[in-house]
Amino acid sequence: MKKNVKILFFVFLFAAVMVMLFGWVMPVVFQAFLHNVYIRGMGLLVIFSIVVLAKRLTWNNYMVYVIAVFTLFSMMIDTSGNPIYNKPLEWIVSPIGELQVMRDINNYAPGEYAISDNIAIVKPNGEVTGLSTVWLYLYRFVQYLALYCMVGTVLGAVIRLLPQREIPPMRMVEESLTPEQEQKAAAEIERRAAAGNARQTPPEEVLNTVRQMKKDGKLIPAIKLVRQHSDMSLGEAKHYVEHL
Known part of the structure; x- marks a missing residue:
């Protein structure tokens, strides 16, 4: 009876955690990730840092592969970026006009979203020149590649300063034999030697x-x-x- 009650309690606890996670926590995080331009960039950077530190990755230890994967993933997830990330792009197009990077999020049904990123240049005379989103993807790729390379280099230097993980050596347990066991072992050794010498x-x-x-x-x-x-x-x- 006690075992059955314990099983039912853990099942109820697991169900409650799942309901809280998928019914409240995940929607809040997802909405913040969609609508807050700063949370997207910082969230990706934090996840990248956690992976590098947890796996103790350096340039000599597979960091380049992690940077490549995170760069491609971030380019697609955070295409529109935020005002800080877009500042270099604004400087590039400033001789032509003002940069406008926009993300349109259309919620057609619960859980169904259509996200489109747009980039345009507003000239001093008010003329709006729309640019292909390909240029935005290329810029975001270069931006995240440079960002992850710099952060990875800093984290790699920190990892080299941390104490190395050492596997504790195995200790051989020495067991002392009783006099009776020693006699039996000696007799067995003699028997095997005699059997080996016998023709x-x-x-x-x-x-x-x-x-x-x-x-x-x-x-x-x-x-x-x-x-x-x-x-x-x-x-x-x-x-x-x-x-x-």
Whole structure:
């Protein structure tokens, strides 16, 4: 009964956590990620830093792959960027006009969003020149690549200053044997040594056949028969038959 109550309690607790997570926490985070331009950029940067620090990545240890993946992912997720990230782009187009980067988020149904990013230049005479979003993707790629390279370099320097993780060496547990166990071990060692030194000889019925073959002058077949029923070499078997 107590075990069943404990199982039901954990099932209820798991269900409550899932409801809180997907019914309240996730929608709030998702809305903030969609509508707050600063949270997107900072969130991606924080996740990148956590991955690098958790895995202790450096330029000599797969950091370049993580930077490549995060750069592509960030370019697609945070295409519109924020005023801080767009400041260099504003300086680039300032001789022509004022930069306008906009993100349109249309909510057609619960959980269904259509997101479109637009980039345009407003000239001093009021004329608006729309630019292909491809230029915005290219700029965002270069921007995040440079950002992650700088942050990764700094984090790599910090990681090198941290103490290295060392696997504790295995300790051999020395167990002392009792006098009785030592005697048994010594007797077993002697038995195995004696068994290893003992030579295999043919059984008595085979020896009778060998003796008869020797009397009949069949020395070579007798030697072959001895070798078949023992571990003797050819010379040993010949010497054995001759002195049998």
